[in-house]
Amino acid sequence: MEATKNSTIIRVIGGALLIAGLFFFFSRKTELENSEATVQSIPAAEKVAALKNDEPINNEPAQISIEKTESFKPSIQVKGILSVVDEIIQRQNDNDPRVNSELKNLSQQVHEALYEKYDSYAAENRNAKGFIVFLVAQDIKSVADVEFVTKIYQEAPCLSLEDCKNVGSGDPHHSGANQTTLIYPQFVGLYQLEQQLQQKPDLLKDSVMRQSIENLLKRAEDFPVPAIQDRARQLRRKFGL
Amino acid sequence: MKKLMIMVGLLLAMQTHAALRFDKNVPKNIQDQMVADLAFANQVTGSGQTPFHKQIYGNVSGADYKNFFESRITSVGLSSCGGGAAVACVQPFFDPNKMWLTNNFIKFSHPQVARLMVVYHEARHSESNHGNWGHDSCPSPFLDENGKEKTSIWTGAKLAGEAACDSTYMGSYGSSTIMLKNISKFCSNCNDKVKMDADIYATDQLGRIDREDVKRAMLADFGSN
Numbered sequence: 001m002e003a004t005k006n007s008t009i010i011r012v013i014g015g016a017l018l019i020a021g022l023f024f025f026f027s028r029k030t031e032l033e034n035s036e037a038t039v040q041s042i043p044a045a046e047k048v049a050a051l052k053n054d055e056p057i058n059n060e061p062a063q064i065s066i067e068k069t070e071s072f073k074p075s076i077q078v079k080g081i082l083s084v085v086d087e088i089i090q091r092q093n094d095n096d097p098r099v100n101s102e103l104k105n106l107s108q109q110v111h112e113a114l115y116e117k118y119d120s121y122a123a124e125n126r127n128a129k130g131f132i133v134f135l136v137a138q139d140i141k142s143v144a145d146v147e148f149v150t151k152i153y154q155e156a157p158c159l160s161l162e163d164c165k166n167v168g169s170g171d172p173h174h175s176g177a178n179q180t181t182l183i184y185p186q187f188v189g190l191y192q193l194e195q196q197l198q199q200k201p202d203l204l205k206d207s208v209m210r211q212s213i214e215n216l217l218k219r220a221e222d223f224p225v226p227a228i229q230d231r232a233r234q235l236r237r238k239f240g241l
Numbered sequence: 242m243k244k245l246m247i248m249v250g251l252l253l254a255m256q257t258h259a260a261l262r263f264d265k266n267v268p269k270n271i272q273d274q275m276v277a278d279l280a281f282a283n284q285v286t287g288s289g290q291t292p293f294h295k296q297i298y299g300n301v302s303g304a305d306y307k308n309f310f311e312s313r314i315t316s317v318g319l320s321s322c323g324g325g326a327a328v329a330c331v332q333p334f335f336d337p338n339k340m341w342l343t344n345n346f347i348k349f350s351h352p353q354v355a356r357l358m359v360v361y362h363e364a365r366h367s368e369s370n371h372g373n374w375g376h377d378s379c380p381s382p383f384l385d386e387n388g389k390e391k392t393s394i395w396t397g398a399k400l401a402g403e404a405a406c407d408s409t410y411m412g413s414y415g416s417s418t419i420m421l422k423n424i425s426k427f428c429s430n431c432n433d434k435v436k437m438d439a440d441i442y443a444t445d446q447l448g449r450i451d452r453e454d455v456k457r458a459m460l461a462d463f464g465s466n
Contacts, residue, residue: 092274094353095281099432127350134434161326161349169325173376173405174359176445178326181351187441 078113089128115148123164130184137192146212149189153219158182190231262316282306287427293462294423301427313367314340329363337367354438358417365413379406406451418446422463
């Protein structure tokens with residue numbers, strides 16, 4: 001009886017010591033992580049300046065170092081944005097709130113990186129490709145953006161979700177959903193173009209931009225899918241193009 | 242911190258689907274995707290809803306979508322669903338409350354909203370007390386608003402005669418169209434891509450309503466509120 005009581009007391013004390021030890025360990029770990037985070041948050045400009053101080057005397061003058069700093073920042077931003085895009089696509093949970101925050105008002109530099117990103121995805125990855133088109137076309141900034149979207153109407157149409165190069169077997173029940181996905185990037189391009197022309201009608205006042213948009217719609221009308229052709233014609237009529 | 246909150250939110254929403262039973266042979270990645278897709282639906286909040294949506298689902302809300310789905314589907318199995326490009330199906334004469342997913346569920350690169358539309362469409366077919374909302378054969382000829390023969394959007398093949406239409410907004414095509422249109426219009430915690438996707442896929446599904454008066458009523462419903 002006495003032995004059992006002692007054993008219980010020992011266990012209780014041991015458990016309390018273990019909990020206290022774990023508490024101490026994790027609070028210490030948090031301190032260390034916070035101090036590391038503080039180190040990591042030093043702006044890139046300061047890091048570059050620190051490197052500059054170690055450079056030999058006969059190196060480039062200060063002005064060029066400042067230019068290097070300016071170009072260093074955007075590439076971090078572009079990589080960060082692309083990393084977010086990759087993460088959202090891989091997780092396949094489209095309703096990520098960052099779409100409406102970090103992935104809004106992207107710079108032209110990011111847009112240009114997205115043009116390349118589009119080509120990196122397999123043709124069958126319709127959602128990923130459509131997402132990239134969405135990110136560029138939701139905020140048309142330049143003729144280059146319109147030219148990027150135009151190119152998707154010059155692609156060979158994806159023939160099946162299993163393999164874009166070959167016609168697959170059908171499913172009449174959900175053929176609508178499957179076929180919409182086959183042309184999802186093309187649908188997204190026209191959908192966002194319509195939104196942009198409604199929100200920013202001044203886009204059409206620039207003659208070069210207007211011509212590039214007309215060219216986009218012409219290519220869309222040439223795309224060998226009736227639903228895309230019809231949609232392009234509707235937009236032409238709606239905006240007098 | 243934001244990423245952590247997103248993960249916690251998703252995990253909490255996913256826990257609410259612990260009740261959905263998966264057969265052992267359903268691959269984990271299919272289970273995870275199904276749970277994640279339903280978790281998205283379960284956390285939807287909306288600023289309103291149309292009358293048809295109210296009639297079928299209730300509010301544009303995760304709680305009502307969860308109730309709709311879980312009152313119809315209690316388990317999920319793996320099947321080819323007749324093969325080909327099928328993504329999901331129900332076999333109501335076998336088990337009306339079981340949904341079957343194919344490997345295409347994760348193999349095909351559908352937007353999340355498209356996968357959700359398919360599973361809610363199939364859930365509607367589980368209603369044995371409504372004849373499982375069987376589809377109509379599309380009429381012959383099956384004409385669009387311009388008097389042109391309606392064709393598959395991709396192949397141009399005519400839909401006339403295919404069991405791929407509904408003559409009521411209450412059926413599987415109609416009800417999933419109404420759900421997506423309402424998400425597009427009223428979801429207050431959906432991002433712009435999801436709302437766009439809901440609009441795109443709903444517009445396609447509307448094309449499967451083969452009665453002009455029903456389609457007009459649905460368009461009027463979408464324009465209300």
